[in-house]
Amino acid sequence: MxxxxxxxxxxxxxxxxxxxxxxxxxxxxxxxxxxxxxxxxxxxxxxxxxxxxxxxxxxxxxxxxxxxxxxxxxxxxxxxxxxxxxxxxxxxxxxxxxxxxxxxxxxxxxxxxxxxxxxxxxxxxxxxxxxALDELAVLPTAYVLHGNTGSGKTAILRRLQQSGYPVLNFEELAGHRGSVFGNIGVKAHNQKKFDASLVDELLSIRQAPYLLFEAESKRIGKVVIPEQLLQLKEVGHQIWLEVPLETRVQHILEEYRPWEHQEACLKSFLQIKSRIHTPVAAEIDQCLKEEKYDRAVELLLVYYYDQRYAHTASGYNSENKTIIAAPSTEEAVEAIKQLLPT
The missing domain is CATH 3.40.250.10 (Rhodanese-like domain)
Structure with a gap:
């Protein structure tokens, strides 16, 4: 039996x-x-x-x-x-x-x-x-990764996690990259899938003296991050990446592969087109249709995402902050390793 x-x-x-x-x-x-x-x-x-x-x-x-x-x-x-x-x-x-x-x-x-x-x-x-999520009470110190769109934060977290560091990769758990283009080429998870995977990750690193994760907003795609982790984000040690614009453009092209998803890119762009200065929006639209993706991404970063990120960044306390100049993902990973407790 x-x-x-x-x-x-x-x-x-x-x-x-x-x-x-x-x-x-x-x-x-x-x-x-x-x-x-x-x-x-x-x-x-x-x-x-x-x-x-x-x-x-x-x-x-x-x-x-x-x-x-x-x-x-x-x-x-x-x-x-x-x-x-x-x-x-x-x-x-x-x-x-x-x-x-x-x-x-x-x-x-x-x-x-x-x-x-x-x-x-x-x-x-x-x-x-x-x-288990309701009972999230005592959480360790957080190291919170910031950086303009395209800084390679998810790739950095992935490499650190593969090296055994206690990482919560919210975007991978959510199946979404956290922007209006975030569902392109991936399958978004619902709240039940996200919650279950999150609890699994928390259990696997429950003995760690700290957590490392990206400074996400409350909602990623279809899911909501627990309030306790959002509060931990606010009081954690803030790591700010400074990555050259051309590197960020390349990161986005490699991650999103827009040439494979042109229609989806155009559809997503329409959701934010009205928020961008009209001549710039028109150029981005034209570049997407003509498959000039590097130029389209550069314009989106400079005239939309960077401005939004600057506004968000102004709300953080600058006292508990480390700036890392990172020309490449590899250099960023090594610099973060040096910063984290051993």
Whole structure:
């Protein structure tokens, strides 16, 4: 027989990388939000789930169960085979630890494939995430990275994180770059995905004496940063990058690859066009249409983003501040390493 896992037991196993979590909900449920790192082996696909839901509402619970059994029986061999190919300890979950995960665990145990089931399912995990964020109280010192648009802040954080530094990369967690062009070429995450990934990151660096993150605004794309982290940003040590304009232009071209997303770039530009001096806006528009992207980016930086950033920067206290002149990402990374506590 299978074993039920309480949420804290599953979280401990995940932290130790001793369990593979498997979401047996439908693909659309999985896509909306799941436990980070989970595999999806759906008990029902989206159409099957919709059909059973209709029968449940319009006919009866028993009729829905019978149709569900009929559908599941037909796919049982392939379903079992997928699980048999996953090595190590496995834990399954559905929405609230109900019929789908219970049936999965029961059938697999009969085939001598041992899995555990998460009590309360994904709903319990989501409640745990919300509680963990609500209880964010004592946080370590923050080192907060500032810099004009195109300074390479995300790339710098990524490299520091890969080197083992305690980094929170909000833009990667949000699947968005934090500007009107920020969703180009990436897939934005919803709040549930962001929250779950954020809690995962916080747990992985909970023993660190400090946190390092970018000075983001409250909202990034579709998600909102917790208030406790925004407050930490305000009182943290502020690191200001000074990067040459031409370097910033190149960073943006490499990151956004506008030649692959011309229509999306034009559409995004229309959202801010009215805020830019008319002759300059007209030139940017023309450059985008003529694929003169380096000039378009330069104009956007000088006449729009830099001015907005200067206004935001004026609101920070200059006492707890370090300026780093960084001609390249590599030099910025090394300079920040020298600044951080050992």
């Amino acid at each position: 299978f074993q039920d896992l309480k949420l804290h037991e599953l979280l401990d196993l995940r932290q130790q990388k001793k369990v593979v979590t498997i979401d047996v909900r439908s693909p659309s449920e999985f896509e909306d939000a799941t436990i980070p790192g989970s595999l999806n082996i759906p008990f029902f696909d989206d159409n099957e789930r919709a059909e059973i839901g209709t029968i449940y509402k319009q006919v009866s619970i028993q009729a829905a169960k019978e149709r569900g059994l009929e559908i599941f029986s037909a796919k049982l061999p392939s379903f079992i085979k997928e699980f048999s190919q996953i090595p190590g300890k496995k834990a399954v979950f559905c929405w609230r630890g109900g019929m789908r995960s219970k049936t999965t665990a029961t059938v697999l145990s009969l085939m001598d494939i041992h899995v555990s089931r998460l009590e309360g399912g994904y709903r319990a995990f989501r409640q745990g995430v919300v509680q």
